[in-house]
Ligand code: PCD
């Protein structure tokens with residue numbers, strides 16, 4: 001078998017899933033239609049904070065086609081008015097006495113038709129007594145602030161305090177440091193706004209006593225376990241199916257009240273119940289991302305050598321701590337904020353705060369708060385360079401962790417597996433022609449034009465994670481793969497992770513193709529169905545390749561070891577006389593005597609050595625020894641329109657390193673998508689509330705997503721520094737670009753204005769915001 005025939009690792013195989021997608025033949029949750037299916041729609045709160053005095057459902061119930069109206073009171077009787085969150089908090093499914101955010105679920109209508117359900121929602125009468133909203137986390141911490149969560153024992157809006165690093169050493173360095181720079185940064189609330197909204201079809205079948213839930217889930221097994229624990233239904237009687245998913249991006253990790261209500265309703269009515277959010281519900285009430293109020297300080301020597309980083313954060317979590325993080329990391333992996341730079345010490349503190357806003361704190365393509373971490377350090381390094389009058393590239397070269405320092409122990413306790421930061425930045429600078437650009441900038445500046453060059457050299461942390469520190473509600477964050485090679489050499493691979501567009505059906509097949517020498521078209525990848533897929537923690541935080549990808553390689557190697565015994569039997573040699581070469585087992589010294597995996601597979605069912613178990617299957621539950629640390633060097637060139645305040649990205653070059661690349665075409669697609677999702681919050685996206693806590697950006701008229709028109713032509717390149725502990729040397733890549741892009745863009749805009757005394761601008765850098773700055777500085781046209 002040749003590499004061309006196998007099309008394994010490193011080959012730009014076209015996506016196996018695309019033929020069905022481009023024909024419109026995908027099966028999304030809303031495509032699931034069952035006989036007798038009922039439809040659910042949700043009554044939502046018009047207030048951010050209010051007491052519920054009365055809910056009158058009589059008019060709604062009387063409407064033809066309305067089957068039921070479910071309220072919090074009814075759920076309370078079933079002990080389901082509250083549910084646990086992934087972070088160990090509790091969250092209202094439906095309220096019994098108060099609402100704590102705008103658009104919160106208040107009641108649910110079940111009807112024979114989606115439109116009848118929507119009409120009946122309007123007929124439900126709710127009497128509210130408005131309470132003062134709590135919108136600013138700083139205000140929320142004041143002693144006289146209204147309590148968002150009187151249900152808790154602690155009578156405060158403070159949720160938790162979390163810290164990492166060495167406080168004493170950090171403080172000492174700050175006291176004696178030659179230079180200190182400080183900056184407040186705000187990373188606003190944003191929303192993943194995936195094409196497909198959330199939803200489910202819940203179906204309890206009394207004949208089999210089985211509950212099946214098709215749901216938009218990034219983690220079907222974990223969700224099944226949560227459902228079992230919440231409802232008391234035995235886990236084998238629950239089947240969660242996550243079918244084709246129209247984008248996850250972190251927003252489909254949490255459990256939403258709608259899933260729980262629909263499940264309750266199917267158990268009650270013994271009919272399938274469909275619930276699909278509309279766009280506004282999705283934007284208004286589903287988990288948000290970011291909302292970090294950051295104060296950061298760097299201590300350095302006058303020559304630009306960074307000595308220490310100190311960061312304090314207020315994290316606005318909304319009304320419930322329903323963030324999607326590993327249990328022990330309430331602030332996610334934010335403590336990776338020392339980035340790509342070697343320093344003596346760091347201290348990071350994060351405080352979680354309740355406000356009357358929707359709960360969440362999901363990733364938005366940022367692997368557990370890494371975007372926030374990277375934005376902080378990459379902005380601070382530029383601010384320091386500005387303070388010292390140094391070039392931002394030069395200050396980075398001066399502070400990079402050097403290639404020989406890996407594995408590198410960071411001051412907040414991470415062990416970076418591998419990296420070569422100077423090589424990546426040098427490549428980026430050479431490719432973009434950095435010196436020439438600086439020259440051009442000086443000329444343009446002299447003519448009064450505003451051109452900026454921004455750099456970001458970020459380190460990502462993905463692949464959660466090693467069982468000694470990573471779990472979700474106690475379930476360790478391993479992942480899994482199961483491979484079956486059938487007699488004709490056709491293969492089914494089942495994995496514990498679940499694609500939402502990333503192309504796992506292709507890349508995981510390529511891993512098996514490479515390891516077994518079976519052409520990729522003979523390999524089918526299945527996932528997302530808890531009845532058939534092995535247990536896994538799901539797809540988010542760019543963990544699939546580092547965890548399930550490793551499991552797939554290890555399982556394939558187990559198959560290969562068994563195949564060796566069968567090949568030896570067929571070739572009548574000892575197993576030790578065989579070597580795996582050019583995708584076949586060959587007799588050492590006589591490479592023309594060989595058996596391919598197809599021949600071996602057939603023998604595994606027809607002609608296996610006596611005493612050997614028949615069949616050719618293997619599984620692996622992979623507990624990663626460490627996380628993987630992908631990285632990149634991005635350079636962004638912007639021109640600012642002095643007449644409108646508009647930022648034009650003239651050029652953007654992304655040099656990424658995700659170790660061994662499985663499918664270069666898919667990785668490039670991931671990078672294009674990720675860069676666009678990095679540009680979006682840098683320039684456009686923001687969730688805005690008015691002074692009453694009403695969301696002002698609940699439609700795509702107001703929540704500005706970039707289109708192809710706003711998106712520049714991304715240039716990409718790579719370096720390859722394999723992970724030393726991953727069986728394939730691969731690291732995750734899905735989120736790197738979203739993490740690396742925002743600071744590159746902001747650094748470029750600030751660079752364009754630094755000679756006017758501008759040091760920092762919070763995202764999103766909208767034309768209106770920028771135009772005001774241009775006016776202040778007297779350069780607006
Ligand atoms: N080295 C390497 C790496 C990787 N790869 C590829 O690429 C992809 C990706 O991967 P990763 O990195 O591992 O990741 P995952 O896990 O798979 O995924 C996840 C991610 O992914 C991304 N991307 C995407 N895409 C699409 N299309 N869709 C979606 O949804 C999405 N999402 C996003 C997100 S957000 Mo989070 O959830 O926030 O946490 S996380 C995330 C896949 O296919 C794989 O296999 C390759 O090839 N190579």
Ligand SMILES: [Cu+]
Nearest residue numbers: 363366369370
């Ligand atoms: Cu984040």
